[in-house]
Amino acid sequence: MKNTKRIWIRSILCAAAMASLNGIAFGQGQPVKIGLLATLEGPFAAGGADGMRGAELAVKQRGGVVAGRKIEIIKASSDAKPDVAVNATRKLVEQDKVDIMVGPLSGGEGIAVKDYSKTQPQVTFINGGSGAQATTLVNTSSNFFRFNTEGAQWMVGLGKAAMDKGYKRTMIIAEDYAFPYSQVQGFMAEYCRLGGKVPVKAWVPLGGKDYSSVIATIPKDVDALLVILGGADAVNFLTQYENSGGDKPMMGGSITVSQDVLNYKGKRRDSLVGTISAGPLADSFDGADWKAFVADYQRNYPVSAGGYPSPSLFAFVYYVNMKAALDGLAAVNGDLSGGQAKYRDALQKMVLKTPTGDVRLDSNRQAIGTTFVTEVVKDSRGNLSTKVSRKVDNIDQTLGIKPEDFKMGSRDVPACP
């Protein structure tokens, strides 16, 4: 029975491994455990790392202690796939036994984690960076909070800015998934109400390289293009549009007009001046709280240590959500007893001070906040940068439309050809 011995040893080893893993989970002590999930792998790895910095900054500002309780951060990573995000969250919640969960980063992940949060009523979930509308609109979860505004809210104000510039007819070129749907809705809700027309919407695959077929379909009679593409895709589009001799003015989505686009070196570079866009933050905003936040970020994460020259969108939203988690904890004096009921109540009623202004929650635990409309300008040395042309406060998730009339954005909703 030579095999007997082998299998005995194998099984014992296996059992020992399992048992030791189980031993990691110990009961709640004095510190508050907060799980932090962001994408450290995959397409948003850089954004995820900056999101972690933002969240850490919020903890650092409180010296790592809230109401006498030490804050213990346990991190996990995903790769922007919903199943991976749920696995990572499940580990933090069920294995590491966190009290509060902050994350995840991308839209599909957010919906999946929200669905999972329903099975874990003892933990309070606070969003990280995800911006899908459905997370707090459809099938909501009573223990999932979002203190950042989402994709549609980020575009409010752009419709009016477009009309002000005289763009009466606009063609939309956007990636084909939930986040751009929301962005398009945020733009069109206002634009169509003001009398603008969107005759064509072109949905292109994420990570596409060839835009020639889309460029060929741009009608002659549109005044402008609204381009909602992520970093590299936007540059690819711009290059090909220039090569094909296009000359329509551009508008950008919240993640389109980024540094890679502004650093674009093509011949049409100057035509980017005047490009309008909207988003939850603006590098050039001159509010005192924003400047303090940027300075704090730059001091803690200098470029030499891997930080960005100015905090990215993800650093900002993770900062806001982590700050909400800690402010709420301070408001109840660190009391998480009674199924965290008092804590959740405090979160719900809180008026959160963020670098861009006050944020409140609606009855679906979704943020009502501020959006900036920005315009690309050229400075004296010829560098392109953005300046804030308008600040819109108190934008709610239904964009001012009555909740019963509000339909979630999709490929065909809304429409005004």
Place this chain on the structure above:
Amino acid sequence: MTAAKWRRAMNTGVVSAVPRLLPSAGGSAAPTAAPAPDPYADSNAPRWLKFLWRNLSPRHVFTLAFVLLLPLIVSPFIIYQVASQALIFGLIALSLTFLAGYGGMVSLAQMSVAGMAGYALAVLGVSGTETSLGWPWGVVVPFALFIAVLCSTLIGWLSVRTDGIYTIMITLAIGVAFYYLVLQNYTVFNGFQGFQKVYPPQIYGVNLSDPVPFYFLCLFWAMAGYFLIQWLVRTPFGIALQGTRDNARRMSSLGYNVTAHRVAAYAVSGLLAGVGGVLLVWYNGLISPGSVGTGWLINLLVIAVLGGMKHPIGAFLGAIVFILLQTFAIDVIDRERFNLVIGGVFLSIVLFSPDGLLGLWAKLRMRFGPSQVITSTTRRHL
């Protein structure tokens, strides 16, 4: 890899890595050993009981007791996220182990086949997306498995005429094509977002999505797959398949239809991968193109190689190690570097033992265990 290389690899490797491929042959396996007398030959007990007596060793009983009692020992988290997930990926990797280890065909499309079953389940069954057809699960599951078998057979039919690296290339191309199909098709596969809320059914009031029932569901199908392969490789078909792996030309001249055997092997592996795919969708509650991306095609190969391809159990060992690493590596090392641990463990195992964990175990036994007669397991069948 050519057939000749496979043959050499299978014969010169540490042979005891295959722990008794032929338990039913008892002591008669090694040509040098005299057949052990069968102590149960005269008994009147039913055949299955005699079979059990002959083949059951304490290790079987112990392993079975361990996997059955596991839910009592560890937390629901371990049961669900580690054990169930490892069983699912073990089952899908088993389909690759069967193809590669016994048929000599390394197919990278096994995850895609699992994904096809998963997508069939989501498209035809009930999900959170409006385009799903909403068929009852009792109809959808067999249909999903049928689709997996059909697609796997087609993939096999396309690729069996090639050898070695060309098989890998063709199956990789099919896998990537399937990924882009589901990513960019919106009318059927719902594109980037895939399908959410695909949950296992409730049967007799038992909610199969609870950790323990789901674990037993996975355990049942994993064991079914394991014993199916264990049985299959001892049948005339399985032995002929191993013959085609070792020397296709000789088998052909002996009158065997090599292509037919290989395509049939693909069909069997499609069934295993299909069952794994259905379980995987139920486990995640969703399916999206990310589940069938190139990353996972490769991960599956990593699992199979990590465990070792000389015995069906290798797939499950590999899956356990892989899932443990994936879940807990972030606790051991700096957050931005934890993929390094996964890669490092994989490299070191493959470097020190080309036969994966099974080979490592065999090496340790060679050095520290009792001396043993070395016999060629691959030759036993011929």
